[in-house]
Amino acid sequence: MRGYKGVIFVITGILMWVSAIGVNAQVLSDESLKFSQVLNWVDRYYVDSINKSDLVENAIIDMLRSLDPHSTYMSKDEVKEMTEPLQGNFEGIGISFNILNDTIFVINPIPGGPSEKVGIKAGDRIVFIDGENVGGIGIKNSDVFAKLRGDKGTKVNVSIHRRLVDELLDFTITRDKIPIFSLDASYMINDDIGYIKINRFAITTMSEFDDALADLTKKGARDLILDLSGNGGGYLDVAIKLADQFLEDSKMIVYTKGEKHPQRKYMSSSRGEFEKGRVVVLIDEGSASASEIVAGAIQDWDRGIIVGRRSFGKGLVQNPMLLFDSSMVRLTIARYYTPSGRLIQKPYDEGFEAYSKDLLNRINNGELSSADSILFPESMKYQTLVSRRTVYGGGGIMPDYFVPIDTSYLSDYYRKLISRGIMNTFILNYVDNNRKKLHNKYEQIGSFIANFEITDDLMSDLTEFADKEGLALVKDDLALSEENIKLVMKSYIARDLWNTNEFYQVINKNNHSLLKAIEVLEKNELYQAALQN
Template sequence: MPRLRTAAVTTLLFVPIVAGGFLLQEPPARANARLFEQVMSLVANQYVDSVPVPDIYAKAAAGLVRELDDPYSQLFSPKASADFARGTGGRYGGTGMVLGEDPSGTYVAQVFPHTPAADAGVQEGDRITAVNGKSVIGVSSIDIATQLRGAVGSVVEVTYARPGVPTPIKLAFTRREVHIPAVQYATVLDHSVGYIPIQTFNENVVEEVTDAIRKLSAQGAKGFVIDLRGNGGGIVDQALQLSSLFLKDSQEIVSVRSRNVPDEISRAGTQHMLVGVPLVVMVDGGTASASEIVAGALQDHDRALVVGTTSFGKGLVQSVYGPLDGGYGLKLTTGTWYTPSGRSIHRPRKLNDAGQLVETRPDSLETDSERLARPKFRSDDGRIVYGGGGITPDVVVHDDTLTTLEQQFFRSLAPKVGAVATELDEYSRQLKDSLKTPTLDLKPAWRAELLHRLDKRGVVIEPRFAAVGDSILIQQLAVRTVGKAFGDGEAKQLTLNEDPQLSAAIALLRRSATQSQLFTAAHTP
């Protein structure tokens, strides 16, 4: 927003109170303005402790934003405002961790080398319990990741619970520019399916996806899977450019609806790829924001079949105003993203008393009855697509659930999960040069050595878990070793049977030479 408009907003907010402008307002507003003046006067003059009048106004402004009950709107202190401005001015920093989420909370799924997290000794399996002294237990991994990002050079304090360590670990990170590739790898699966997992929307995602498409097409890919599972978003402009690659000239990608201004519509450009090639987009509960823009646009225009589970539903637009008087800044929700068919991407959430972000109307949307109860919209070709927040897949496929024995095994392993992850990583790095072909069938001596190494680290597998535990750990070692020796694409090939969502997408593409045939196959037993 231009500086002039920001100044006008500031004036409208403060002048009626300070200068007696409430006399021009309607009676109810005038009465409430008087109430504020009365309360402010009583606090300033009668409260047991002295409170400077400037502080009262600042607290009142913060309270006003807080009472909006919007977890995404925030009044920044002068220091926080300056940090935020630096963070959005092109130099954007992070800690170098990939977060995962399970029923027990948010954990560190991956630590990138030569990053603040790696330098501080963060381990896979560490569980994040607080950020900057505020508990994040029950907070989604997407929102925790947002809190970890910020201005390069700024400091974020993170508290971890490490299995086997009795006291919390508190670390302070100085954020650095961390380049995490948007596409870590791309590969051809099942001889003809190009598989491109996108883990973030950074400044290079369009270039990386374009390169991957060209490479996989040259290797014989006849259909493609764009995997957005676990992708919490990123740079919206990159999501618009990526969507444009797969759409037709001038097709709507997304619109922003705000108060008192015309809708802002983003449309596809003229550069396109994979014209006429069948396409699947995969989503899950970790797919959010910019990722949902892509999935929603391609679904509404019948350009992709969406497979997986319902996405997160983060579809609000925030505008930043500032600097305001005193150096304060205001991040305010001012709009909502809508897909081309008119569906709101956003799923309403509120902060509960514990500071956790929870859905106001929770439902899984993964049963026929729940889906039918949601608002219905139509794609360009007349297919039914569902609203109500998030992107609902055309084909719902749940991830594999663990058996009772497997769940019990993982719970028994929890106190030592950090040690297990470290050993798997170190031993697989040692074995990679000895592995001649991609295989999950490791030499018996390697299997025995892994169990011996784990035992030395204090990881003891109970006799009742011997069979299932050995199998899980050995497979994890094999997958990591293959990944290090031959690349993540080869490792993915070997574990397809453990990814029912991707397996379903490949099976559908195997039966389809065109996008139309793909939609037909999705609803044909």
């Protein structure tokens, strides 16, 4: 009888889903009964014991995968993990941390969060959590999350080891909602150009963007570089609101259309805060979905120019549908089209495996290194809506100015310094040992950028540390990568002294797409030439 009830739940879930999307329930109920009958036989007669829940989940996963690459099933836990970053907050104590030498090391308390309020500082080591030793036991990031996160209003006791303090410091921290920021950086490039980098389109994105834009405008920004490189997307309505900031009233931003989903147009309003200044949008192969909606609208209306590399090409509309057990199906119901009619979604008719290898194929075909490697058939040509210049469909947004990916500095030694966490650990220790001296010498990021240098002695210390960690120095690799290693080291130091905003102010010195955007804005003839094709 227990197995029979399980089948009823499965059928009910399917019927609720069918009803929700208005499909003929009678037709699908026959198929549902067929599936439940097989499941019942497997449960009753199969030679070995089975996990029926796993069987059902795997069947759902395989069914959805056969439809398209982005229709998916998510467990209850996966739903929570997915929505937290987009909701803009989680509940916990509010620290960023790293595990170094089997010790929980506080990188920074989140400003205004519960840890900062009780006096937790960057560089503190967490030794006990609720009386349980957490040092030297092989603790993992997931274990730390489990111990420190919890419902708002609940308390957690931590014991801290702080440099130059002999005894442990005990803190009782009351958990609260912790903001997750979607804006990585916002600063002035020069007297006229502002820069904003957004990492995803979340609930808080527009309030963060509005504050950043107001601050940059106050500082004199007349032109804006909007960095959406690596931005995998997020909420559609947030993308529409962001595009609306740059477009005049009654301009189409995007439209959606599907077999069972009538065409729907999303229009701009008269509330845009940056409708006049010049705009450059940075994209790359990691820019997807909502990022492509913004870039496509700005390009199609000749409102600004796009710099970088062809974007990912994710233009399928997923409708999230909750099942009775709080798991979720994200079902594709429509496709996104830019105002000129370009389909954002890249082809997926060759199957899931081929689709998943698209980026690898782009690399092998030379697309990330040369725009000439990208061939567009005549059928993929479209025209912008003002200048009538040629733009291309067929999947993703093609930039107006192509910037090849820079791999000239990459070496095996450099990759391992980063991927093994060796450089990060070295810099965390360096900043921890020199924090006060560095802050006294460099009170502001501008002074740090202008005057701080990675010395030969510090480079030697890094290579010696790496050697102790099992990474032997390869001199040819170091010669190839040294300048970029120094830049990354300096950016890590800036991050650990201040935050991600300062990190990007340093690391962006070698961002070729950003450098091209600056050149285009400083040489207006380049900007205008792109808009006139």
